[in-house]
Amino acid sequence: MSNERPVNINLLPTRFKWPLPALASITHRLTGAGLFGGIALLLYLANLALHSPEGFEQAGALAHQPLPRLILLGLVAILVYHFYAGIKHLFLDFHIGETLEGAQRGVYIVFILTVVTTAVLGVALW
């Protein structure tokens, strides 16, 4: 049994140039972990906005203050990235874009779509 355990490789002494898909993959993880914490903020806002007409006004005003607005926009950005990177993952599951060129193209598409969508949502939602 013990020899069938998965082996965890120590990456610390490893010096390698990060391939683009690896960078996209770790960003997918980081944004996922960020969203884990971001849920608390979203639930706080949903609770406030849905609780009462006064709370609705407060939530609207809060979303327009500089710092909360920046944090919310950051949350939107990592949500959008995680969404597109997830779709890329589903494509890979179906063996689409698995070649080196395909994987790199996929990352570029995810990066560009994330920037464009975040910019559009940042303008449209505020």
Added chain:
Amino acid sequence: MVTSVTSFSRSGLSDFVVQRVSAVILGVYMLCVIGFLLANPDLTYEGLVAYFGSFSMQMFTTLTIFATAAHAWIGMWTIGTDYIQPHYFGKGATTWRFLYQSICVFTLFIYVGWALRIFWSL
């Protein structure tokens, strides 16, 4: 066969499927809510409550809450088991990983209860 005691479903293959099915649910829900917000720039409190308070939307939200819990657990578990290892955390790695996983589960439990209360009290 390797058995794991802390993964979502005790099976990596099953976790793989749950992670993807829950992802699709979350993606569709997100598109619906963002679409609703974009389509209603002059949204009122009554309009927001009418949207989230309809029974069909409450059911969809509940599905999304449970999909979030499963998706987040599998994702956070994967991160924890990859990085909270003896290479990086020394001999106490298993203890730290257990602590990390406990915090994740507890946080998700709070999220689920809180979210259900918010959307079912409408």
